[in-house]
Amino acid sequence: MTRIKFEKRFARVDNLPTLSIVSNNIIQITQNPKSSALEVGRAISQDQALVSRILRMANSTFYGFPSKITTIAHAVVILGFANIRNLVLTASVLDMFASKGENGYFDREEFWKHSLACGVTSKLIAKRLGVKNLEEAFLWGLLHDLGKLVLDTHFSEEFAEVVRLVRKKEILIKDAEQEVLGLDHTEVGGIVADKWNLPSALIKAIRFHHDPTRAHESMRVAATVHLADVFCRALDMGNGGDGKIPCINEEPWKLLNFNKLTIKKVFFEMMKELEANQTKEINIYKRAHKRKPAIRPKLQSRLNGIDKSMRKTSL
Amino acid sequence: MSGKWPFIRGGMGMEIINTDNAREGMVITEDVLNEKGNVLIKKGVALTEYLIGKLKSLGISGVCVENAGEDDRSEEDDRGEDLPPDVSEKLIALEYKFSAVRNNPIMEELLAATKEYITEKGSSDDTD
Numbered sequence: 001m002t003r004i005k006f007e008k009r010f011a012r013v014d015n016l017p018t019l020s021i022v023s024n025n026i027i028q029i030t031q032n033p034k035s036s037a038l039e040v041g042r043a044i045s046q047d048q049a050l051v052s053r054i055l056r057m058a059n060s061t062f063y064g065f066p067s068k069i070t071t072i073a074h075a076v077v078i079l080g081f082a083n084i085r086n087l088v089l090t091a092s093v094l095d096m097f098a099s100k101g102e103n104g105y106f107d108r109e110e111f112w113k114h115s116l117a118c119g120v121t122s123k124l125i126a127k128r129l130g131v132k133n134l135e136e137a138f139l140w141g142l143l144h145d146l147g148k149l150v151l152d153t154h155f156s157e158e159f160a161e162v163v164r165l166v167r168k169k170e171i172l173i174k175d176a177e178q179e180v181l182g183l184d185h186t187e188v189g190g191i192v193a194d195k196w197n198l199p200s201a202l203i204k205a206i207r208f209h210h211d212p213t214r215a216h217e218s219m220r221v222a223a224t225v226h227l228a229d230v231f232c233r234a235l236d237m238g239n240g241g242d243g244k245i246p247c248i249n250e251e252p253w254k255l256l257n258f259n260k261l262t263i264k265k266v267f268f269e270m271m272k273e274l275e276a277n278q279t280k281e282i283n284i285y286k287r288a289h290k291r292k293p294a295i296r297p298k299l300q301s302r303l304n305g306i307d308k309s310m311r312k313t314s315l
Numbered sequence: 316m317s318g319k320w321p322f323i324r325g326g327m328g329m330e331i332i333n334t335d336n337a338r339e340g341m342v343i344t345e346d347v348l349n350e351k352g353n354v355l356i357k358k359g360v361a362l363t364e365y366l367i368g369k370l371k372s373l374g375i376s377g378v379c380v381e382n383a384g385e386d387d388r389s390e391e392d393d394r395g396e397d398l399p400p401d402v403s404e405k406l407i408a409l410e411y412k413f414s415a416v417r418n419n420p421i422m423e424e425l426l427a428a429t430k431e432y433i434t435e436k437g438s439s440d441d442t443d
Contacts, residue, residue: 230425231425233412234409234412234425234426234429235429235432236405236408243411243412244412244414244415244416245412245413245415245416245422246416247416247419247421247422248421248422248425250421253421259424260424260427260428260431261428263424263425263428263429263432264428264431264432264435267428267429267432268432268436271436
């Protein structure tokens, strides 16, 4: 498929994911400095499923807020607008792409493990850089592969072809995407993130995590996720759909100033943070949402044609 | 030695076998090295199905194993303690993963750090 052809289809597709009205509303309110905590709380309470997810995530160890948060009012006051907005965004994205389970030619469980590990690693790298809002850095890593979820959910036939090519040629998934679609998950994720008006740092993390120099003033953000992704691949933390490792670019490498010793130090920190909590945390992130739109049966029928051996993600 | 990769040497009490004929449980008697001279499998490690598969996927055509019926392990081991098999497997998988990005100094540093991490972690897990 040529790039132009796919881009046209991509632009035309009317079932591209959209944020819910409630989420959109919350994002608007939290961006307005004149809003009150009461207004934010009221907006979140419109969606009880969102309430429980936000509370679960706010109490998750990876966010690392010190005390237990039990009500939305408490959450808004303790966490602040920016963090609430991040939690709403994360919850919305996760709900939209709830676990696929048995259809996994693209293994969602491994994918979430990789995303989670990237979130934790981004946070650790950002901490070394002196970034203030580490929860946001967690989000950069957690959602950096948004484009893969969009492709897997909305262009499943094409994405199945991508995964097939990855295994046949033993190449990186982004290269296979370029070959099959003419664009890769960073572009797809960037387009969707842009459409949702996500925070600009997060858009840059999604769009440029394979090529941080193009993020210009947000290069530190993109470089953080770039390195986090490669570190997680080196240590086999989850799997984003391929078995190889991309090259670290020279400029971000110099910017972040790593060497063998500091890499090892971060590796030990990653393992410490992930080993203790991964199983519990992964359930928060991958759990299927009860109100999922009925896209699954369609996907299943498309998948039936795929060779069984292709469904298992190896390496 | 011809200088052809993989670098393996034959010796007393051992034989070089084709990787296709390798079987689970066979004990490696000479370190298997990659083209850079890094150790992929240390001598003394017993082959597993996973390791054999990895050797094949890396294009390593032959390995030195103990001769059947002969016990020649008295040979002095000057490389210190053997690595646990799961650590060896991880190191092999790592070589495969990095195979397309060799010759890049940044990636070589990352690979070296990762290998050290896996080896150190492997031995600390052992003592736990």
